[in-house]
Amino acid sequence: MPAFGLIPGSWRVVGVVVLLAVLAGGSATLAWRFQDGRYGRQLAEQARAHAEMLNQLTLAAATRQQTEQDKRLALEQRLSASEHTHYRALSDAQRDQGRLRDRLATADVRLSVLLDAHDAASACAVPTAASTGSVDHGAVRARLDPAHAQRIIAITDAGDRALIALQACQAYIRALGR
Template sequence: MSALDLIPVPLRPWAAVLAVFFIAAAGAWGAWSVQDWRYGNAMAQQETKAAEKAQGIAEAMAAQLKREQDQRLALEGRIKTDEATHYKVLTDEKKARQLVLDRLATADLRLSVLLTAGAGSAGMSTAAGAGGLDHGATRAELDPAHAQRIIGITGDGDEGLTALAACQGWVREVLATGAVPPGR
């Protein structure tokens, strides 16, 4: 006896339909599983490629960031050195000016101005001292208070020129590298 004989005759067409349905369902499930497996592999490959590409981009960005940080640190070092140099020049100028002011205050140093031939003694040179002739131009001594003011004004001008030179050096460094250090 066969399996078909076990099914009653009025239900055999339904059994055939049910068998065809199960065969079709098994084929569809098998095809679906194979497609899922193939699609999963394709997606895994795409994810791997995307991850490798993202890793390459991240490494390139990290290298670029490192280069820019190195350039910034080098620029900051050069600017720090320039600032130290300009600070030293400025303090040396202040010390020299203070020394001149101190010498003026103690009458150790006297400032004088050159007089033209028409001023003073009508074109006549000063009288010769005992022991030689005076062949130099006529000069007039300045009052110590006026001399100190003149030294103060010229000192302020020197400080301004030193500060300007420092700023110009900073701008040249920044423009040469094309980067602006932070905090500036």
């Protein structure tokens, strides 16, 4: 009696079926390996392309950052030069105002104002400066009290400083606008 109740000719059929199954499984395995290799190459190509794109983006970002740093440095240099120029103008104006105040205090210089000779209010008794050698050809002038002259000089000094500060602010805004 044959093993497992099979007929001797059926062993051949079973053998052929097993052989076909093994071959089918082998070809499926080969197909799977072929597809796996193709997918692996595609994934590798995608990874390489992705890495290349990231590298290009990194280089572009670094270039933009360097450009922005260069712009900032140029702006800082222009602002520093502008600040130096305006500081020098401010110190020159303050020095000139200080000299003028000193000359007023020592009576080296006196401030005077022109009076309108046709004005009815000019009939009051105001001491006038000598008109000889005057550029105004004898126009009536009144000398200012030294204390008032000092106050006027202080006001003009503050005005000069304000104008210089305004020019510095305008130059700063223009530099930022570039």
